[in-house]
Amino acid sequence: MPADATTTRPLAAPSPAPRAPALPLRWLGVLPFFIFVALFLILPTMHIVLGAFRTTAGDFTVQNILDLNTRSIRNAYWVSIQVSFWSALLGCLIGFAMAAAVVLGGLPRVLRQPLLTFSGVASNFAGVPLAFAFIATIGPAGLITLWLRSDLGIVLQAGLWNVPDGLQALLGEQVRFPRFNILSTAGLVLTYLFFQIPLMILIITPALDGLKREWREAAQVLGASGWQYWRMVALPILFPSILGCLALLFANAFGAVATAIALTGPALNIAPILLYAQIRGDVLGNPHLGYALALGMIVITAVANTIYIVLRARSERWLK
Amino acid sequence: MAYLDIAHLEKSFGANRVVKDFSLPIDQGEFVSLLGPSGCGKTTVLRMVAGFETPSAGAIRIEGKDIVPLRPNQRNVGMVFQAYALFPNLTVAQNVGFGLKIAGVRAAEAQGRVAEMLDLIGLPMAEFGGRYPFQLSGGQQQRVALARALAPRPRVLLLDEPLSALDAKVRVRLRTEIRDIQRRLGITTIFVTHDQEEALSISDRVVVMNAGIADQVGSPFEIYNQPATPFVASFVGTLTPIDATVIDPHQGTVMSGGLTLHLGRALPVQAGTVVPIALRPEAVHLGRASGREIVLPATARAVEFMGSVIRIRAEAGGQSFLLDTFNRPDAPPPRPGEPVEISFSGRDVIVIGA
């Protein structure tokens, strides 16, 4: 059918009265979508971005951005980046290992579908209830915390192991190790992994499925060992997907508010919680500093994604 | 002593025996095809030679040395897969040089070998070396796959239906090229296909496989003209076997449907035995012709115009005959329902298994 067919047919659904005859009528079909995203995605975001460069009176300024450079805000961003980075990196590694185990590791095929279904559930089991689950497990009165203390003499919060009698000859009476607290960076990473790992599994499984058996066999028959096949063929092919997952997981953790708030209350100083507190009660004393704080968050996730896009473009010359 | 000797090979998946007592000695430089329908075990045999499957029993020897205990990356064989087996993240030159790099060949030397291989397959280094697989046509990709398999100078070349994913025209051209290159390098080759025309046209010898067994091993000429089993007869070429009773085995006289046929050669069976016989379509003639002593009145039932050849199904005395006749612009073929005469010679009758 010729492309101009729409202009010769009466349009029934989208709009009875086209007002801009200069624009081809087919644009009407996507107009609702663009109006929607303009009103509820683009404009609000732009408002924040532009607001970060304005004074209360409406004049242009970069003072808001400069004002971000305080000890507490710097610290909040830094903790946020650390939590997001580590939960993304560990999520990628563990998720990759689990997906590879099921897809390529020779595990029974019946495990595959349950794992994917469970990943769908767990990756969406985020927010407030996830925090509850972890508090009940390794919080101060959690199941594992109590079990470790009563049965093994390990006190997580204190970083102390009261070694039982049988092992004292070997280890001494007490062993010290880094303290663990669910309300800390490590605790947050541990909790975030609960939705990061399954997300990785969900995204990387199709990519692993895309590795053709013939590639492995062709490499083998040309003399390559399993490790050489992974280093020279499989990992380069998977690299863009893995990078994409890393960027997505990073953004996913960076914007997570609910889990952190339910886990620690407003006490933990990370960027999204600081912004949350600012929106609720202007704790920074300058509404436009809130804009700058939000802008910083956008910039950081945008940088993560730009790095991903650049690296991907470099590693994917061989793709159509 | 055969260069590549496959002896009493067996393979079972669970209770399913997919390869049964398969033996095949192959001489150096020989081009052998494994031909059969899907599931006949031909690919399994090839994959056992490559090392991707472990035989349940039997031996595979190259130059007298059993390679069964070796892993695929220790066997030094080359393999071309059905399709899409080029590494998509590597250029054409990197793909062809992959095996050399693994083998630790020095870069300069490897580059020379890669260029030589690319010349051999007609995709010169300067123009194609830097391309990625997705920038090549299917035929070009399979050529590169061939070059990649040949670059490390393998002892044996294994081709696993390398042409079946290609267009008909490319398929015919590429098979000629493959045979050409194989002759020039003198490399021992096993070619797996389900396409009988492909197997007959390029092989020194053809192995027709059915249900895990080698039904017949022979030159294309033998396979086509002296099929050893009804399966070979029906799978290779077109014919319909019918039963005939042997009247006189020494004179070679048989009877079928009230028709007495003189085959002109002795049959190694006793009188009264029922044997399957058949006629190739090209042995049956439309109208009378000298040297074709048997003439039958018949009715044309179906006429298939295939270009240079016209295939006619004619019925005579309740028996169907397929016959091929060359197209002649001045003589249109009979229409279905028209009475015709067909003729053939008893000497052209194929006795299956004799």
Place this chain on the structure above:
Amino acid sequence: MTRVLAWGAFLLGMLYFLLPLWGMTEFSLRMRRDAYSFDAYASVLGNPEFQRTFAFSATMALVTILMGVLIVVPTAFWVRLRMPGLRPVVEFITLLPLVIPAIVIVFGYIRLYNTGSWLPLTGTAAGTNLLLAMGYTVLALPYMYRAVDTGLRTIDVATLTEAAQSLGAGWGTILGRVILPNVLGAVLSGAFLTFAIVIGEFTMAALLDRPAFGPFMQRLGQDRAYEPSALAVIAFVITWGCMGLIGLVTRTQKHTRVRT
């Protein structure tokens, strides 16, 4: 060797996932000192605020699904049919909500649509509810668009449309009676996922100050000991239910495709 490593990775991973689930379930049953009981569940389910907020969030989810379908299906259809050049742009936009944190988007809403602005949505409860529904639609956009676009890829949009047109159908009929039924499975998948996301959403609801389920759970977490675990179990079951329904829909869709 590979298989041992594979089993190790798989089992360790599953241990990590099962411990918190076990922890929360065990904890939720411990409300009575001396014995396991469902007291925490009874307390939660009997809480009128639970019922109110859950009903509110469920309604929000349904509105969001409706909005999502109305916006995504015609757009994805039209882009596939008439404006394939626009696809990268639309795809990019639909992925933005994965990159821009929800808290930033809702911050923008609060400042852009406040009582003094040109569109004072936050001035009334109805307006704020609408804003929240729009926010949720934005959050669901990546999943909804993906699902529908994938569904459209499996059918021949152009031929179906031309066939319908040649039979005299208008655009409304084409979308509602030809395209939508054919991508119903994909739409339902997207809808259940949207439900799972919206029902427990916290950030937007809390900052727009709506009586939703997410903020209720968070408040309960501050005040009570055992009820939060019971809530977590309930939330997990709801999520599992949504994913199970997606699986069910996907399977039945495959069956119909094989049969026809």
